Amino acid sequence: MFKNVIVYRIGPGWSASVAQMEEGLQGARFVECGASQEKSLGWIEPRGEANGPLVEAVGGQLMLKLMIETRTLPGSVVTRKVKERVAQIEAGSGRKPGKKETRDIRDDIRLELLPMAFTKQSSVGVWIDREAQLLVIDAASQAKSDEVVTALVKSLDGLALTLINTRVSPTAAMSQWLTSQEAPAGFSVDRECELKAADESKAQVRYSRHPLDNDEVKKHVMEGKLPTRLALTWDDRVSFVLTESLQLKKLAFLEVVFEGASSGKDDGFDADTAIATGELRKLLPDLLEALGGELLPA
Secondary structure, eight states: OOSOBEEEEEOTTOOOOHHHHHHHHHTTBOOOOOTTOSEEEEEEOTTOOTTOOSSEEETTEEEEEEEEEEEOOOHHHHHHHHHHHHHHHHHHHSOOOOHHHHHHHHHHHHHHHGGGSOEEEEEEEEEEETTTTEEEEOOSSHHHHHHHHHHHHHHSTTOOEEEOOBSSOHHHHHHHHHHHTOOOTTEEEEEEEEEEESSTTOOEEEEESOOOOSHHHHHHHHTTEEEEEEEEEETTTEEEEEETTSOEEEEEEOHHHHTTOOOOSSOSHHHHHHHHHHHHHHHHHHHHHHTTSBOOOO
């Protein structure tokens, strides 16, 4: 269910009910791009059932989903059409369009081509843990997560979100784990890592499916290369890659997590949600503790 994790702290005082949330999201339901529209985003049913609720509650955990649709025009096609239009003007009038007119021509051509462009859809899951006052976005990039946050704040009155910050930066912590060759309690270091030089060279070293408890890796860190990504496993149950910005990528729940889980008669959404949120509710506090604890805003 989750492939990526970006964690936010929910600001104090926000206590909207599920019904209030549903009402707020209904006003921003997803509608497909119009013929001349480059992007459209809105809320869809997390369970995937048409005309279903936009807020799903499973074991007290709230699930939402944002759909983003974009029309993509290849830049090379637009450039070629602009050159053709400019050449026609030169041939017909004997003058070469200036920069402003060329920009206007480019805008006109984009509008002409947009209705013929293919659309691409992607959805982003959102999990709200009201008891812990945390919100998790399953986004692969901070830019995508920022789009979701903007949509959430617009739809849910009074909601304020701040990225989780820790007393020890992930980079500093990962450096210490690699040089000491000792993972924090409850975690193990896996076989993937990315190191980047802090100087102007920006030199990078990547390890994939390679043991990291060796002098070579330790030497790179001691010479000033900073870890930007490090693969970890928590409690032999969940594996992930921790990044320098406290994002979790390549999230995978190991087989032991599903032992004894009932498949049930539903579509699997409830079981998947319960398993994923149940594991992450224990993993995230342990990870924050390994990073010196959460640094709360003043």
